Amino acid sequence: MTHDFSNLRIDFPVLDQHVGGRPLVYLDNAATTQKPRSVIDAVARFYERDNSNVHRGLHALSMRATDGYEAARARTAQFINAADPAEIVFTRGTTESVNLIAQSWGTANLKPGDVVLCTEMEHHSNLVPWQQITARTGATLRYVPIAGADAEGGLDLSAIDELLTPEVKLFAFTHISNTLGVTNPVHELCAKARAVGAVTVIDAAQSAGHELVDVQALDCDFLVFSGHKMAGPTGIGVLYGRRALLDAMPPWQGGGGMIANVEYAASTWKPSPERFEAGTPNVADAIGLHAAMDYLDAIGRPALAQHECELAGYACEELSKLPGIRILGPRPGQPRAGMVSFAFEGVHAHDVVTFADQDGVALRGGHHCNQPLMRKLGLPSTTRASFYLYNTPADVEALVTSLRKILDFFGVE
Numbered sequence: 001m002t003h004d005f006s007n008l009r010i011d012f013p014v015l016d017q018h019v020g021g022r023p024l025v026y027l028d029n030a031a032t033t034q035k036p037r038s039v040i041d042a043v044a045r046f047y048e049r050d051n052s053n054v055h056r057g058l059h060a061l062s063m064r065a066t067d068g069y070e071a072a073r074a075r076t077a078q079f080i081n082a083a084d085p086a087e088i089v090f091t092r093g094t095t096e097s098v099n100l101i102a103q104s105w106g107t108a109n110l111k112p113g114d115v116v117l118c119t120e121m122e123h124h125s126n127l128v129p130w131q132q133i134t135a136r137t138g139a140t141l142r143y144v145p146i147a148g149a150d151a152e153g154g155l156d157l158s159a160i161d162e163l164l165t166p167e168v169k170l171f172a173f174t175h176i177s178n179t180l181g182v183t184n185p186v187h188e189l190c191a192k193a194r195a196v197g198a199v200t201v202i203d204a205a206q207s208a209g210h211e212l213v214d215v216q217a218l219d220c221d222f223l224v225f226s227g228h229k230m231a232g233p234t235g236i237g238v239l240y241g242r243r244a245l246l247d248a249m250p251p252w253q254g255g256g257g258m259i260a261n262v263e264y265a266a267s268t269w270k271p272s273p274e275r276f277e278a279g280t281p282n283v284a285d286a287i288g289l290h291a292a293m294d295y296l297d298a299i300g301r302p303a304l305a306q307h308e309c310e311l312a313g314y315a316c317e318e319l320s321k322l323p324g325i326r327i328l329g330p331r332p333g334q335p336r337a338g339m340v341s342f343a344f345e346g347v348h349a350h351d352v353v354t355f356a357d358q359d360g361v362a363l364r365g366g367h368h369c370n371q372p373l374m375r376k377l378g379l380p381s382t383t384r385a386s387f388y389l390y391n392t393p394a395d396v397e398a399l400v401t402s403l404r405k406i407l408d409f410f411g412v413e
């Protein structure tokens with residue numbers, strides 16, 4: 001864990017700019033991360049040299065494009081320690097991956113009397129698709145509650161045994177909350193779900209590009225994440241699914257590339273992953289994602305996780321000294337993933353974000369696609385600072401300095 005994180009910013013062309021007359025301090029990484037030069041170059045190189053459609057061509061460019069696309073799949077399998085590249089389906093992102101599972105697996109497996117279990121801290125992407133499919137199939141949706149007035153206890157684990165009944169057919173939960181900075185005990189949750197025969201879906205949008213994630217060690221059934229939240233391009237995401245489950249699931253969308261045989265009357269399907277990749281896939285961005293995984297692993301994900309935890313811990317300590325602040329999730333000094341969400345009495349998050357932007361500090365304010373959670377916590381919105389590998393303690397200090405100015409302006413003491 002010895003990587004030098006002090007100047008990784010130079011690998012990221014977009015960070016080489018001033019906003020508000022100051023060097024950009026980018027603290028909106030939970031929304032999307034910036035891309036290193038190696039990722040931008042990999043995408044450009046594909047379009048400059050290899051661009052072609054995949055799988056159906058026998059000419060040189062098509063074979064190179066196919067090789068690049070399938071190499072990205074194999075690299076993704078290795079990145080999360082999947083046993084077989086066929087367990088990796090490329091999608092547009094986490095949202096599309098969850099919708100695919102809900103529509104395909106859910107339609108085939110859910111019926112009235114069945115329960116889908118979720119948690120109160122899920123992003124809308126891992127909540128709305130379950131509302132839709134349970135409404136359509138007559139199944140019931142239940143939630144594991146959060147613990148504490150500021151969700152400082154994470155999930156209320158004492159409620160899980162009562163909720164995980166044999167009626168639960170699927171348990172979907174996030175690895176790291178995108179608002180609270182809480183890391184859920186995913187090994188334990190998978191084991192508990194397995195004990196009642198429930199299929200597990202892990203939303204790894206905030207974890208896959210930040211720490212080591214091993215699907216075999218987790219023994220999960222599905223795991224989903226987005227390329228753009230891990231130094232990769234937008235428009236490419238991953239659905240990991242156990243081979244046996246994927247091969248038993250019906251296709252989600254129909255079209256070219258996913259069929260074994262088509263007659264006018266009916267068709268048959270290829271096995272996974274092609275079955276779930278109808279139409280021309282996003283070849284360029286899969287290749288960009290491959291470069292992003294290489295970039296992250298050259299740094300080392302354990303070191304990266306430690307770096308982010310330290311920054312978020314430092315931010316939490318310093319922010320807790322500000323007047324009138326309410327911090328969500330773990331208390332100062334407790335372990336927290338690489339983000340801090342907070343609210344000030346009497347100052348709206350949108351004002352905080354707008355004022356911070358004038359100091360070149362990029363934050364996010366709003367409900368962070370966690371509306372029910374915000375309502376439960378009694379907050380209309382929060383401000384979120386989220387960190388990545390190119391952030392430094394100086395960025396935390398720039399954040400705190402800017403926030404102090406804002407509080408002065410609004411007369412908060």
Ligand code: PMP
Pocket residue numbers: 030031092093094095096123125126174176177178203205206226369
């Ligand atoms: N889940 C979590 C925990 C997230 O943070 C996000 C993105 N904010 C998503 C799902 C959705 O990801 P995407 O928009 O890339 O599909």
